[in-house]
Amino acid sequence: MIIRIEPDSDIPIYEQISNQIVEGIARGLIQPGDSLPSVRAFAADLGINMHTVNKSYHLLEKKGIITIVPKSGAIISSPLDFNEISFGRLKAVYKPLIAESLVVGMSKEQIHELISSIIQDIKKRN
Template sequence: MLIRIEPESDTPIYAQISNQIIEGIARGFIQPGESLPSVRAFAADLGVNMHTVNKSYHQLEQKGIIRIVPKSGAIISSPHDFTEVSYNRLKDDYKPLIAESLVLGLSKKQIQELVTALIKDIKEE
């Protein structure tokens, strides 16, 4: 999996890393149970500060995407680890985006088609 950092982006680098790891998992490039590189090695590979990668890993851990195991590193969680807390967090994250879509004039059908197209893009590439 290749992580691309866009320094000029409005999205913070730690969030870019987190988002691309999540997408890599969704696309099947990284499997549950696999380990991510150490913070030090990953930071060196990406040419970013170790604290940036550390922040990304901790964000992923808070979301339940990875588990940080002492002396073993960051390990991709199993989909079976999904909890009601995760469901509620996702619902809270989606709500403002859906509201914004409605305010911009998208219909319910257009929003559903957009979500379906995004899922198809992630799963079929």
């Protein structure tokens, strides 16, 4: 699984990392039970600082996507049958995005089409 960092992006590095790990899980490149590289090894690989990777992992843990076992490693969690906490948090993030989509001129159907194409995009390309 290849992670690409864009240093000049407006998205913080630690978010870029966690986003791409999430995408990797969604694509099936990494599976629940798999362990992520150590923060030191990963940082050396990416050419960035250890603490930045550490921050990524803790963000993923906060979102319930991985479990960090102290002095051992980070393991990808199994998706809960349904995570109510994540549901509420995600809804709050979707809202402004959807409002903007509507304002910019997208119809309800066009939004659904965009969502579908992104899902297909994620599930297809391996």
